[in-house]
């Protein structure tokens with residue numbers, strides 16, 4: 001095979017990690033890759049990552065075992081009880097964190113969001129209900145995030161520490177949302193109005209917000225959707241062909257890898273007008289389940305944590321915009337090797353509780 005990268009329409013041939021790889025930037029080809037089962041494609045990761053995850057990670061297993069565990073994890077993450085618990089914990093940890101914010105120093109959003117997510121994750125894992133039907137899930141879960149249950153300490157160099165670093169997706173979602181909102185005052189204003197309205201109506205009724213309240217705010221969800229589109233926290237997923245596969249005229253030979261490159265699909269101007277502009281209004285009345293929008297993957301491996309990711313981001317944004325105004329320092333998004341903010345997104349806050 002020609003080792004130089006050759007371009008075939010929207011599908012590239014390249015050598016990623018030393019394996020011949022088709023890099024798909026075409027939405028439909030990517031969708032095909034995501035929707036295929038283990039008779040066509042299996043997950044493929046570089047050796048260093050495979051060692052880090054452990055062979056029993058859900059990201060690596062296949063077939064009926066994968067379907068079973070995915071179903072159990074999905075049911076567990078979808079449970080209204082878990083969502084209610086996470087809402088309570090998130091409110092508590094966000095509250096504790098924000099109470100310590102003062103206007104005399106910069107607040108590093110990326111660090112704050114990471115600390116909060118870390119506490120949520122540890123709390124959720126420690127309090128998994130040991131009811132009988134959860135026993136199997138618990139065992140698999142223990143393997144999946146190996147080390148997390150047995151070692152509740154964030155020791156650098158331990159598997160726990162590395163597992164947690166690999167789970168930084170929600171803090172980055174929160175951080176990027178704050179970045180994009182700081183650069184788009186109109187979106188920030190509309191987000192604040194929507195959340196103030198919810199806060200006022202709940203204060204009037206003297207009620208606590210519940211997880212459905214947070215997820216029911218349409219503009220807030222559009223802000224999160226647009227952040228996922230532009231931010232591309234997971235830039236794509238990699239699979240290996242277990243047989244010769246033909247997709248829309250492209251042959252992927254057996255043994256080759258296929259990389260579904262979400263980032264290029266999400267930033268393709270044939271799918272999105274002015275794709276590099278943060279414009280949450282584009283999602284009003286638009287379906288997010290199209291093949292042009294796959295931040296959480298798709299098919300049998302669709303991320304089971306997607307509601308939780310949205311919920312945690314919604315709660316953080318609600319408390320941020322209803323309690324503070326802020327001025328952001330100059331910062332920029334870094335995309336490689338992982339998505340993050342170069343300077344951890346410093347902002348100078350002013351409490352609006354004092355103003356009202």
Ligand code: HEM
Pocket residue numbers: 043058059070073077169170173233234237238295296297298300301302303304305306308309
């Ligand atoms: C912004 C946040 C998140 C993003 C962008 C994200 C993205 C993804 C993507 C793209 C996949 C598919 C991987 C593949 O096909 O190989 C995935 C899988 C997965 N995600 Fe997430 N995720 C996020 C948050 C979460 C959270 C909060 C949890 C758990 C609470 C979670 C748990 C999982 C699990 C268990 C899988 C494996 C599913 C399987 O292979 O069957 N994710 N995620």
